[in-house]
Amino acid sequence: MNSPSADTAIKDTEICNIIGEAIGAHPNSVLPSTHLRDELGLDSVGLLSIAYIIESHTGIDAFAHAEDYIEAQSASDIIAIVKRLLSHDE
Secondary structure (H helix, E strand, C coil): CCCCCCCCCCCHHHHHHHHHHHHCCCCCCCCCCCECCCCCCCCHHHHHHHHHHHHHHHCCCHHHHHHHHHHCCEHHHHHHHHHHHHHCCC
């Protein structure tokens, strides 16, 4: 598999920027405290789109954990999911 090593650190701001990219927002406009549904208007399809883009950037199997992404409320929830998956080398 061509995925990055689990010890490859990804910064919170990088994950926020990936979320911003997924929704077409300005760079640095998504913060960890940003609420995904209320502030960004995302629904489950939008959250799965974010999972796909995160998967393409990190190599983690985001769709194996689709339910986690769908249940995320804020960007910090997405950050926690990504870091957990990277730490487990999935």
